[in-house]
Amino acid sequence: MALQHTFGELRSQLAKRIIGQEKLVDRLLTALLADGHLLVEGAPGLAKTTAIKALADHLEGDFHRIQFTPDLLPSDVTGSEIYRAETGQFEFQHGPIFHNLVLADEINRAPAKVQSALLEAMGERQVSVGMRTFPLDRLFMVMATQNPIEQEGTYPLPEAQLDRFLMHVVIDYPSADAEKAILHLARNDYRRGQVAAEVRLTADQVFQARNEVSDIYMSEPV
Template identity: 55%
Template sequence: MTEPTAIAALRTHLAHHIVGQAALVDRLLIGLLTGGHLLVEGLPGLAKTTAVKALAEGVHARFKRVQFTPDLLPADLLGNEIYHPETRTFTFEAGPLFNEIILADEINRAPAKVQSALLEAMAERQVTVAGESRKLPALFLVMATQNPLEQSGTYPLPEAQLDRFMLHVSLSYPERQDEYDILARTLAGTLGRDDDEATGLTVDEVLNARADVRAVHCDAALQRWVVDVVAATRAPEKASDALESLAGMVLVGASPRGALAWVQSAQALAWLNGRDFIVPDDLLELAGDVLRHRLILSPKALVSGLSRDAIITRLCAEIPFP
Protein backbone atom coordinates (compact mmCIF):
# COMPACT_ATOMS: atom_id res chain seq x y z
CA MET A 1 0.00 0.00 0.00
CA THR A 2 1.31 3.45 -0.87
CA GLU A 3 1.95 5.50 2.23
CA PRO A 4 0.51 9.04 2.28
CA THR A 5 4.08 10.26 2.82
CA ALA A 6 4.99 9.01 -0.65
CA ILE A 7 2.20 11.10 -2.17
CA ALA A 8 3.31 14.04 -0.02
CA ALA A 9 6.81 13.65 -1.47
CA LEU A 10 5.31 13.69 -4.96
CA ARG A 11 3.38 16.85 -4.11
CA THR A 12 6.61 18.46 -2.91
CA HIS A 13 8.34 17.39 -6.12
CA LEU A 14 5.59 19.05 -8.17
CA ALA A 15 5.84 22.21 -6.06
CA HIS A 16 9.50 22.50 -7.07
CA HIS A 17 8.40 22.74 -10.69
CA ILE A 18 5.06 24.59 -10.50
CA VAL A 19 4.52 27.90 -8.73
CA GLY A 20 1.12 29.49 -8.11
CA GLN A 21 -0.98 26.61 -9.48
CA ALA A 22 -1.86 24.63 -6.33
CA ALA A 23 -5.22 23.54 -7.75
CA LEU A 24 -3.48 22.11 -10.83
CA VAL A 25 -1.15 20.06 -8.63
CA ASP A 26 -4.11 18.57 -6.75
CA ARG A 27 -5.94 17.78 -10.00
CA LEU A 28 -2.88 16.03 -11.41
CA LEU A 29 -2.71 13.88 -8.28
CA ILE A 30 -6.44 13.16 -8.50
CA GLY A 31 -6.04 11.97 -12.08
CA LEU A 32 -3.11 9.79 -11.05
CA LEU A 33 -5.00 8.22 -8.13
CA THR A 34 -8.19 7.52 -10.08
CA GLY A 35 -6.92 6.74 -13.57
CA GLY A 36 -8.97 9.62 -14.92
CA HIS A 37 -7.79 11.65 -17.89
CA LEU A 38 -7.26 15.41 -17.52
CA LEU A 39 -7.85 18.30 -19.91
CA VAL A 40 -5.92 21.41 -18.89
CA GLU A 41 -6.90 24.65 -20.60
CA GLY A 42 -5.04 27.91 -20.43
CA LEU A 43 -3.06 30.45 -22.36
CA PRO A 44 0.55 29.66 -23.34
CA GLY A 45 3.14 30.10 -20.59
CA LEU A 46 1.11 28.81 -17.62
CA ALA A 47 3.26 25.69 -16.98
CA LYS A 48 0.80 23.18 -18.41
CA THR A 49 3.47 21.10 -20.14
CA THR A 50 5.92 21.48 -17.27
CA ALA A 51 3.35 20.17 -14.79
CA VAL A 52 2.64 16.95 -16.69
CA LYS A 53 6.32 16.24 -17.30
CA ALA A 54 7.05 16.76 -13.60
CA LEU A 55 4.29 14.31 -12.68
CA ALA A 56 5.72 11.60 -14.93
CA GLU A 57 9.20 12.13 -13.50
CA GLY A 58 7.87 11.93 -9.94
CA VAL A 59 6.18 8.58 -10.57
CA HIS A 60 9.08 7.17 -12.65
CA ALA A 61 6.55 6.34 -15.36
CA ARG A 62 7.21 5.97 -19.07
CA PHE A 63 6.33 9.36 -20.52
CA LYS A 64 5.78 10.65 -24.04
CA ARG A 65 4.90 14.11 -25.24
CA VAL A 66 2.97 14.35 -28.50
CA GLN A 67 2.61 17.72 -30.19
CA PHE A 68 -0.82 17.79 -31.84
CA THR A 69 -0.79 19.58 -35.20
CA PRO A 70 -3.17 19.74 -38.19
CA ASP A 71 -1.01 17.28 -40.17
CA LEU A 72 -0.84 14.62 -37.43
CA LEU A 73 -1.97 11.14 -38.50
CA PRO A 74 -3.53 8.34 -36.41
CA ALA A 75 -0.46 6.17 -37.06
CA ASP A 76 1.66 8.85 -35.40
CA LEU A 77 -0.13 7.93 -32.15
CA LEU A 78 -0.90 4.24 -32.56
CA GLY A 79 2.14 2.89 -34.40
CA ASN A 80 2.52 0.93 -37.63
CA GLU A 81 2.85 -2.55 -39.06
CA ILE A 82 6.32 -2.54 -40.64
CA TYR A 83 6.89 -4.89 -43.60
CA HIS A 84 10.22 -6.68 -43.92
CA PRO A 85 10.70 -7.72 -47.56
CA GLU A 86 13.60 -10.06 -46.83
CA THR A 87 11.37 -12.27 -44.64
CA ARG A 88 8.02 -11.21 -46.06
CA THR A 89 6.73 -10.61 -42.56
CA PHE A 90 5.24 -7.73 -40.61
CA THR A 91 6.24 -6.50 -37.18
CA PHE A 92 4.39 -3.97 -35.09
CA GLU A 93 6.21 -0.81 -34.13
CA ALA A 94 4.37 0.73 -31.15
CA GLY A 95 3.48 4.40 -31.17
CA PRO A 96 3.68 6.87 -28.30
CA LEU A 97 0.31 5.80 -26.84
CA PHE A 98 1.98 2.67 -25.47
CA ASN A 99 3.67 4.74 -22.77
CA GLU A 100 2.13 5.21 -19.32
CA ILE A 101 1.66 8.97 -19.16
CA ILE A 102 0.85 10.79 -22.38
CA LEU A 103 1.04 14.54 -22.78
CA ALA A 104 -1.28 15.46 -25.64
CA ASP A 105 -0.01 18.99 -26.15
CA GLU A 106 -2.44 21.44 -27.80
CA ILE A 107 -4.89 18.62 -28.40
CA ASN A 108 -7.45 20.87 -30.08
CA ARG A 109 -5.19 21.56 -33.09
CA ALA A 110 -5.44 18.00 -34.52
CA PRO A 111 -7.93 16.70 -37.10
CA ALA A 112 -10.94 14.47 -36.39
CA LYS A 113 -9.29 11.15 -37.37
CA VAL A 114 -6.58 11.67 -34.77
CA GLN A 115 -9.15 12.52 -32.11
CA SER A 116 -11.05 9.34 -32.99
CA ALA A 117 -7.93 7.21 -32.56
CA LEU A 118 -7.22 8.82 -29.20
CA LEU A 119 -10.82 8.29 -28.08
CA GLU A 120 -10.53 4.50 -28.25
CA ALA A 121 -7.36 4.60 -26.17
CA MET A 122 -8.97 6.84 -23.54
CA ALA A 123 -12.21 4.88 -23.38
CA GLU A 124 -11.06 1.27 -23.71
CA ARG A 125 -7.39 1.38 -22.64
CA GLN A 126 -6.58 -0.29 -25.96
CA VAL A 127 -5.91 0.60 -29.58
CA THR A 128 -6.70 -1.18 -32.83
CA VAL A 129 -4.06 -1.37 -35.53
CA ALA A 130 -4.47 -3.45 -38.71
CA GLY A 131 -7.56 -5.06 -37.25
CA GLU A 132 -5.82 -6.24 -34.08
CA SER A 133 -6.61 -4.80 -30.63
CA ARG A 134 -3.62 -4.16 -28.41
CA LYS A 135 -3.81 -3.42 -24.68
CA LEU A 136 -2.24 -0.29 -23.25
CA PRO A 137 -0.30 -0.16 -19.94
CA ALA A 138 -2.20 -0.54 -16.64
CA LEU A 139 -1.17 2.99 -15.70
CA PHE A 140 -2.37 4.82 -18.79
CA LEU A 141 -3.15 8.50 -18.39
CA VAL A 142 -3.80 11.16 -20.99
CA MET A 143 -2.99 14.63 -19.76
CA ALA A 144 -4.08 16.95 -22.55
CA THR A 145 -3.46 20.66 -22.84
CA GLN A 146 -5.78 22.91 -24.79
CA ASN A 147 -5.49 26.50 -25.87
CA PRO A 148 -8.63 28.64 -25.61
CA LEU A 149 -10.88 28.28 -28.66
CA GLU A 150 -10.53 31.98 -29.38
CA GLN A 151 -6.94 31.37 -30.53
CA SER A 152 -6.32 30.78 -34.22
CA GLY A 153 -5.94 27.20 -35.43
CA THR A 154 -7.96 25.62 -32.63
CA TYR A 155 -11.08 23.49 -32.99
CA PRO A 156 -13.71 22.27 -30.51
CA LEU A 157 -13.16 18.70 -29.33
CA PRO A 158 -15.96 16.19 -30.04
CA GLU A 159 -18.49 15.89 -27.21
CA ALA A 160 -17.84 12.15 -26.87
CA GLN A 161 -14.16 12.77 -26.34
CA LEU A 162 -14.72 15.60 -23.87
CA ASP A 163 -16.90 13.28 -21.80
CA ARG A 164 -13.96 10.88 -21.44
CA PHE A 165 -11.94 13.46 -19.53
CA MET A 166 -12.55 13.19 -15.82
CA LEU A 167 -11.56 16.80 -15.14
CA HIS A 168 -11.34 19.96 -17.21
CA VAL A 169 -8.99 22.31 -15.39
CA SER A 170 -9.07 25.96 -16.43
CA LEU A 171 -5.92 27.91 -15.57
CA SER A 172 -5.58 31.64 -15.03
CA TYR A 173 -2.54 33.84 -14.58
CA PRO A 174 -0.72 33.49 -11.23
CA GLU A 175 -0.82 36.13 -8.51
CA ARG A 176 1.82 38.86 -8.70
CA GLN A 177 3.87 37.40 -5.84
CA ASP A 178 3.82 33.96 -7.45
CA GLU A 179 4.86 35.48 -10.76
CA TYR A 180 7.74 37.24 -9.02
CA ASP A 181 8.77 33.93 -7.40
CA ILE A 182 8.78 32.26 -10.82
CA LEU A 183 11.06 34.96 -12.20
CA ALA A 184 13.38 35.02 -9.18
CA ARG A 185 13.71 31.23 -8.93
CA THR A 186 14.31 30.89 -12.66
CA LEU A 187 17.09 33.49 -12.59
CA ALA A 188 18.60 31.79 -9.54
CA GLY A 189 18.44 28.39 -11.25
CA THR A 190 16.33 26.82 -8.49
CA LEU A 191 12.98 26.44 -10.28
CA GLY A 192 12.44 22.81 -11.18
CA ARG A 193 15.45 21.60 -9.21
CA ASP A 194 14.97 19.18 -6.33
CA ASP A 195 17.49 19.35 -3.52
CA ASP A 196 17.07 15.66 -2.73
CA GLU A 197 15.77 12.58 -4.49
CA ALA A 198 12.40 13.71 -5.83
CA THR A 199 10.30 10.72 -4.81
CA GLY A 200 10.60 7.00 -4.46
CA LEU A 201 7.05 6.48 -5.70
CA THR A 202 6.71 3.78 -8.33
CA VAL A 203 4.03 2.85 -10.84
CA ASP A 204 3.10 -0.28 -8.86
CA GLU A 205 2.62 1.78 -5.72
CA VAL A 206 0.33 4.16 -7.57
CA LEU A 207 -1.78 1.25 -8.78
CA ASN A 208 -2.02 -0.04 -5.19
CA ALA A 209 -3.00 3.41 -3.92
CA ARG A 210 -5.94 3.46 -6.34
CA ALA A 211 -7.50 0.60 -4.35
CA ASP A 212 -7.28 2.73 -1.19
CA VAL A 213 -8.92 5.64 -2.98
CA ARG A 214 -11.78 3.46 -4.23
CA ALA A 215 -12.44 2.43 -0.61
CA VAL A 216 -13.11 6.04 0.51
CA HIS A 217 -16.72 6.21 1.71
CA CYS A 218 -19.36 8.38 0.06
CA ASP A 219 -22.57 8.62 2.06
CA ALA A 220 -25.75 7.61 0.22
CA ALA A 221 -27.23 11.05 0.86
CA LEU A 222 -24.27 12.70 -0.87
CA GLN A 223 -24.59 10.28 -3.76
CA ARG A 224 -28.23 11.31 -4.20
CA TRP A 225 -27.22 15.00 -4.14
CA VAL A 226 -24.63 14.38 -6.89
CA VAL A 227 -27.24 12.65 -9.03
CA ASP A 228 -29.72 15.50 -8.40
CA VAL A 229 -27.20 18.15 -9.51
CA VAL A 230 -26.13 16.18 -12.57
CA ALA A 231 -29.78 15.68 -13.55
CA ALA A 232 -30.37 19.39 -13.05
CA THR A 233 -27.70 20.21 -15.64
CA ARG A 234 -30.06 18.70 -18.23
CA ALA A 235 -33.27 20.43 -17.07
CA PRO A 236 -32.55 23.08 -14.39
CA GLU A 237 -36.13 24.32 -14.24
CA LYS A 238 -37.34 20.88 -13.10
CA ALA A 239 -34.96 20.75 -10.14
CA SER A 240 -36.13 23.85 -8.28
CA ASP A 241 -38.43 26.82 -8.73
CA ALA A 242 -35.40 29.02 -8.04
CA LEU A 243 -33.78 27.70 -11.21
CA GLU A 244 -36.60 28.53 -13.63
CA SER A 245 -34.54 31.39 -15.08
CA LEU A 246 -32.11 28.78 -16.42
CA ALA A 247 -34.77 27.09 -18.56
CA GLY A 248 -33.54 26.76 -22.13
CA MET A 249 -29.97 27.73 -21.25
CA VAL A 250 -28.46 24.24 -21.57
CA LEU A 251 -28.76 22.16 -24.72
CA VAL A 252 -26.92 19.11 -23.36
CA GLY A 253 -26.19 18.39 -19.73
CA ALA A 254 -23.83 16.00 -17.98
CA SER A 255 -24.11 12.25 -18.48
CA PRO A 256 -24.15 9.57 -15.76
CA ARG A 257 -20.42 9.28 -16.41
CA GLY A 258 -20.18 12.79 -15.01
CA ALA A 259 -21.75 11.74 -11.71
CA LEU A 260 -19.35 8.81 -11.45
CA ALA A 261 -16.34 11.01 -12.24
CA TRP A 262 -17.50 13.52 -9.62
CA VAL A 263 -17.62 10.96 -6.82
CA GLN A 264 -14.39 9.24 -7.87
CA SER A 265 -12.46 12.51 -7.98
CA ALA A 266 -13.91 13.52 -4.60
CA GLN A 267 -12.72 10.18 -3.18
CA ALA A 268 -9.19 11.02 -4.30
CA LEU A 269 -9.38 14.56 -2.89
CA ALA A 270 -10.61 13.23 0.47
CA TRP A 271 -7.78 10.66 0.50
CA LEU A 272 -5.22 13.37 -0.27
CA ASN A 273 -6.60 15.33 2.67
CA GLY A 274 -6.16 12.37 5.01
CA ARG A 275 -9.79 11.23 5.21
CA ASP A 276 -11.50 7.94 4.36
CA PHE A 277 -14.83 9.64 3.72
CA ILE A 278 -16.14 12.39 1.45
CA VAL A 279 -17.48 15.67 2.85
CA PRO A 280 -19.63 18.20 0.94
CA ASP A 281 -16.68 20.56 0.48
CA ASP A 282 -14.87 17.89 -1.57
CA LEU A 283 -17.75 17.80 -4.03
CA LEU A 284 -18.16 21.57 -4.15
CA GLU A 285 -14.46 22.14 -4.82
CA LEU A 286 -14.49 19.80 -7.82
CA ALA A 287 -17.92 20.65 -9.27
CA GLY A 288 -16.66 23.04 -11.93
CA ASP A 289 -13.76 20.86 -13.06
CA VAL A 290 -15.97 17.77 -13.36
CA LEU A 291 -18.98 19.36 -15.07
CA ARG A 292 -17.89 22.36 -17.16
CA HIS A 293 -16.77 20.37 -20.22
CA ARG A 294 -19.92 18.25 -20.11
CA LEU A 295 -22.35 21.13 -20.64
CA ILE A 296 -23.31 22.53 -24.03
CA LEU A 297 -24.98 25.91 -23.71
CA SER A 298 -27.77 27.19 -25.91
CA PRO A 299 -27.48 30.30 -28.10
CA LYS A 300 -29.76 31.99 -25.57
CA ALA A 301 -27.19 31.45 -22.82
CA LEU A 302 -24.32 32.62 -25.02
CA VAL A 303 -26.15 35.81 -25.99
CA SER A 304 -26.94 36.56 -22.36
CA GLY A 305 -23.30 36.07 -21.37
CA LEU A 306 -24.07 33.17 -19.03
CA SER A 307 -21.11 30.86 -18.53
CA ARG A 308 -21.03 27.16 -17.74
CA ASP A 309 -19.28 27.86 -14.45
CA ALA A 310 -22.01 30.30 -13.44
CA ILE A 311 -24.69 27.69 -14.15
CA ILE A 312 -22.84 25.03 -12.16
CA THR A 313 -22.41 27.40 -9.22
CA ARG A 314 -26.14 28.18 -9.22
CA LEU A 315 -27.11 24.54 -9.36
CA CYS A 316 -24.88 23.65 -6.41
CA ALA A 317 -26.21 26.60 -4.42
CA GLU A 318 -29.92 26.07 -5.11
CA ILE A 319 -30.02 22.29 -4.69
CA PRO A 320 -29.51 21.85 -0.93
CA PHE A 321 -27.44 19.12 0.62
CA PRO A 322 -29.56 16.49 2.38
Protein backbone atom coordinates in the same frame (compact mmCIF):
# COMPACT_ATOMS: atom_id res chain seq x y z
CA MET B 1 -0.60 6.38 6.49
CA ALA B 2 2.75 5.84 4.77
CA LEU B 3 1.19 6.32 1.35
CA GLN B 4 -0.68 9.39 2.54
CA HIS B 5 2.63 10.88 3.68
CA THR B 6 4.29 9.95 0.38
CA PHE B 7 1.61 11.62 -1.70
CA GLY B 8 1.71 14.62 0.62
CA GLU B 9 5.44 14.91 -0.06
CA LEU B 10 4.75 14.54 -3.78
CA ARG B 11 2.24 17.38 -3.64
CA SER B 12 4.76 19.59 -1.85
CA GLN B 13 7.45 18.81 -4.43
CA LEU B 14 5.11 19.58 -7.32
CA ALA B 15 4.04 22.86 -5.71
CA LYS B 16 7.68 23.95 -5.66
CA ARG B 17 7.93 23.45 -9.43
CA ILE B 18 4.45 24.64 -10.39
CA ILE B 19 4.20 27.93 -8.56
CA GLY B 20 0.88 29.73 -8.27
CA GLN B 21 -1.20 26.89 -9.75
CA GLU B 22 -2.33 24.98 -6.65
CA LYS B 23 -5.57 23.93 -8.31
CA LEU B 24 -3.67 22.33 -11.17
CA VAL B 25 -1.43 20.38 -8.78
CA ASP B 26 -4.43 19.04 -6.88
CA ARG B 27 -6.23 18.04 -10.08
CA LEU B 28 -3.15 16.24 -11.38
CA LEU B 29 -2.94 14.10 -8.26
CA THR B 30 -6.70 13.53 -8.21
CA ALA B 31 -6.63 12.24 -11.78
CA LEU B 32 -3.70 9.97 -10.95
CA LEU B 33 -5.44 8.49 -7.90
CA ALA B 34 -8.78 8.15 -9.69
CA ASP B 35 -7.21 6.39 -12.70
CA GLY B 36 -8.50 9.08 -15.05
CA HIS B 37 -7.25 11.43 -17.73
CA LEU B 38 -6.82 15.18 -17.42
CA LEU B 39 -7.42 18.04 -19.85
CA VAL B 40 -5.76 21.36 -18.99
CA GLU B 41 -6.74 24.54 -20.81
CA GLY B 42 -4.95 27.86 -20.62
CA ALA B 43 -3.02 30.45 -22.57
CA PRO B 44 0.57 29.67 -23.62
CA GLY B 45 3.17 30.08 -20.89
CA LEU B 46 1.04 29.07 -17.90
CA ALA B 47 3.13 25.97 -17.03
CA LYS B 48 0.68 23.41 -18.44
CA THR B 49 3.40 21.32 -20.04
CA THR B 50 5.78 21.98 -17.14
CA ALA B 51 3.22 20.62 -14.65
CA ILE B 52 2.72 17.39 -16.54
CA LYS B 53 6.44 16.84 -17.07
CA ALA B 54 7.04 17.52 -13.37
CA LEU B 55 4.57 14.77 -12.45
CA ALA B 56 6.29 12.40 -14.88
CA ASP B 57 9.63 13.11 -13.19
CA HIS B 58 8.17 11.85 -9.90
CA LEU B 59 6.81 8.60 -11.34
CA GLU B 60 8.79 5.53 -12.32
CA GLY B 61 7.32 4.89 -15.74
CA ASP B 62 7.64 5.67 -19.42
CA PHE B 63 6.83 9.23 -20.43
CA HIS B 64 6.26 10.47 -23.95
CA ARG B 65 5.14 13.76 -25.40
CA ILE B 66 3.06 13.99 -28.57
CA GLN B 67 3.03 17.43 -30.15
CA PHE B 68 -0.31 17.75 -31.93
CA THR B 69 -0.12 19.66 -35.22
CA PRO B 70 -2.56 20.13 -38.14
CA ASP B 71 -0.58 17.67 -40.31
CA LEU B 72 -0.46 14.87 -37.71
CA LEU B 73 -1.91 11.49 -38.78
CA PRO B 74 -3.72 8.92 -36.57
CA SER B 75 -0.94 6.40 -37.23
CA ASP B 76 1.54 8.90 -35.77
CA VAL B 77 -0.25 8.39 -32.44
CA THR B 78 -1.25 4.72 -32.41
CA GLY B 79 1.46 3.25 -34.62
CA SER B 80 1.18 1.40 -37.92
CA GLU B 81 2.05 -1.84 -39.67
CA ILE B 82 5.42 -1.80 -41.42
CA TYR B 83 6.24 -4.21 -44.24
CA ARG B 84 9.45 -6.16 -43.63
CA ALA B 85 10.96 -7.22 -46.95
CA GLU B 86 13.30 -9.75 -45.32
CA THR B 87 10.39 -11.72 -43.84
CA GLY B 88 7.69 -10.79 -46.34
CA GLN B 89 5.31 -9.92 -43.49
CA PHE B 90 3.82 -6.84 -41.88
CA GLU B 91 5.06 -5.96 -38.40
CA PHE B 92 3.27 -3.56 -36.07
CA GLN B 93 5.39 -0.60 -35.02
CA HIS B 94 4.14 0.72 -31.68
CA GLY B 95 3.29 4.41 -31.58
CA PRO B 96 3.86 6.90 -28.76
CA ILE B 97 0.52 6.04 -27.15
CA PHE B 98 2.16 2.87 -25.77
CA HIS B 99 3.68 4.59 -22.74
CA ASN B 100 2.61 4.94 -19.10
CA LEU B 101 2.29 8.73 -19.16
CA VAL B 102 1.36 10.45 -22.40
CA LEU B 103 1.38 14.21 -22.82
CA ALA B 104 -0.93 15.24 -25.67
CA ASP B 105 0.39 18.77 -26.09
CA GLU B 106 -1.94 21.31 -27.74
CA ILE B 107 -4.40 18.54 -28.55
CA ASN B 108 -6.87 20.93 -30.18
CA ARG B 109 -4.39 21.94 -32.89
CA ALA B 110 -4.94 18.60 -34.66
CA PRO B 111 -8.09 17.77 -36.66
CA ALA B 112 -10.82 15.48 -35.33
CA LYS B 113 -9.57 12.32 -37.08
CA VAL B 114 -6.32 12.53 -35.11
CA GLN B 115 -8.10 13.33 -31.84
CA SER B 116 -10.31 10.28 -32.37
CA ALA B 117 -7.20 8.06 -32.47
CA LEU B 118 -7.08 8.49 -28.69
CA LEU B 119 -10.68 7.43 -28.03
CA GLU B 120 -10.16 3.67 -27.80
CA ALA B 121 -6.87 4.00 -25.92
CA MET B 122 -8.32 6.34 -23.29
CA GLY B 123 -11.65 4.54 -22.94
CA GLU B 124 -10.70 0.86 -23.17
CA ARG B 125 -6.93 0.87 -22.57
CA GLN B 126 -6.23 -0.85 -25.88
CA VAL B 127 -5.38 0.00 -29.50
CA SER B 128 -6.85 -1.76 -32.52
CA VAL B 129 -4.92 -1.68 -35.78
CA GLY B 130 -6.16 -3.76 -38.68
CA MET B 131 -7.27 -7.15 -37.39
CA ARG B 132 -5.22 -7.02 -34.21
CA THR B 133 -5.77 -5.45 -30.78
CA PHE B 134 -2.90 -4.44 -28.54
CA PRO B 135 -3.44 -3.89 -24.78
CA LEU B 136 -1.89 -0.89 -23.04
CA ASP B 137 -0.02 -0.97 -19.76
CA ARG B 138 -2.10 -1.01 -16.58
CA LEU B 139 -0.58 2.31 -15.52
CA PHE B 140 -1.74 4.55 -18.35
CA MET B 141 -2.68 8.21 -18.13
CA VAL B 142 -3.21 10.83 -20.81
CA MET B 143 -2.64 14.42 -19.79
CA ALA B 144 -3.66 16.78 -22.55
CA THR B 145 -3.19 20.52 -22.89
CA GLN B 146 -5.16 22.82 -25.12
CA ASN B 147 -5.08 26.50 -25.95
CA PRO B 148 -8.26 28.57 -25.56
CA ILE B 149 -10.64 27.78 -28.38
CA GLU B 150 -10.79 31.37 -29.56
CA GLN B 151 -7.12 31.22 -30.59
CA GLU B 152 -6.36 30.89 -34.29
CA GLY B 153 -5.62 27.42 -35.63
CA THR B 154 -7.54 25.40 -33.05
CA TYR B 155 -10.17 22.69 -33.55
CA PRO B 156 -12.86 22.16 -30.88
CA LEU B 157 -12.72 18.76 -29.19
CA PRO B 158 -15.78 16.60 -29.99
CA GLU B 159 -18.06 15.52 -27.16
CA ALA B 160 -16.89 11.91 -27.40
CA GLN B 161 -13.31 13.03 -26.84
CA LEU B 162 -14.20 15.32 -23.93
CA ASP B 163 -16.06 12.43 -22.30
CA ARG B 164 -12.81 10.47 -22.02
CA PHE B 165 -11.35 13.04 -19.63
CA LEU B 166 -12.08 12.86 -15.93
CA MET B 167 -11.62 16.62 -15.49
CA HIS B 168 -11.28 19.75 -17.60
CA VAL B 169 -9.15 22.26 -15.70
CA VAL B 170 -9.02 25.89 -16.84
CA ILE B 171 -6.08 27.84 -15.42
CA ASP B 172 -5.37 31.57 -15.42
CA TYR B 173 -2.34 33.77 -14.89
CA PRO B 174 -0.67 33.55 -11.45
CA SER B 175 -0.46 36.46 -9.03
CA ALA B 176 2.35 39.02 -9.12
CA ASP B 177 4.07 37.42 -6.12
CA ALA B 178 3.90 34.02 -7.76
CA GLU B 179 5.40 35.45 -10.96
CA LYS B 180 8.35 36.80 -8.94
CA ALA B 181 8.87 33.34 -7.44
CA ILE B 182 8.71 31.81 -10.93
CA LEU B 183 11.44 34.20 -12.12
CA HIS B 184 13.66 33.21 -9.21
CA LEU B 185 13.03 29.52 -9.90
CA ALA B 186 13.84 29.90 -13.60
CA ARG B 187 17.03 31.80 -12.75
CA ASN B 188 18.17 29.14 -10.28
CA ASP B 189 17.40 26.34 -12.76
CA TYR B 190 19.46 28.13 -15.40
CA ARG B 191 22.44 28.64 -13.09
CA ARG B 192 22.46 25.33 -11.22
CA GLY B 193 20.36 23.01 -13.33
CA GLN B 194 17.05 21.48 -12.37
CA VAL B 195 17.07 19.63 -9.05
CA ALA B 196 16.49 15.88 -9.28
CA ALA B 197 13.14 14.60 -8.03
CA GLU B 198 13.31 13.60 -4.36
CA VAL B 199 10.07 11.60 -4.38
CA ARG B 200 9.57 8.92 -7.05
CA LEU B 201 6.50 6.71 -6.93
CA THR B 202 6.47 3.20 -8.31
CA ALA B 203 3.52 1.75 -10.23
CA ASP B 204 2.76 -0.56 -7.28
CA GLN B 205 2.50 2.43 -4.94
CA VAL B 206 0.07 4.13 -7.32
CA PHE B 207 -2.09 0.99 -7.55
CA GLN B 208 -2.04 0.55 -3.76
CA ALA B 209 -3.07 4.19 -3.27
CA ARG B 210 -5.92 3.74 -5.75
CA ASN B 211 -7.14 0.71 -3.81
CA GLU B 212 -7.10 2.68 -0.56
CA VAL B 213 -9.01 5.53 -2.21
CA SER B 214 -11.64 3.09 -3.50
CA ASP B 215 -12.06 1.69 0.04
CA ILE B 216 -13.08 5.06 1.48
CA TYR B 217 -16.63 4.81 2.80
CA MET B 218 -19.21 6.90 0.96
CA SER B 219 -22.72 7.21 2.36
CA GLU B 220 -25.65 6.31 0.14
CA PRO B 221 -27.11 9.87 -0.11
CA VAL B 222 -23.79 11.13 -1.51
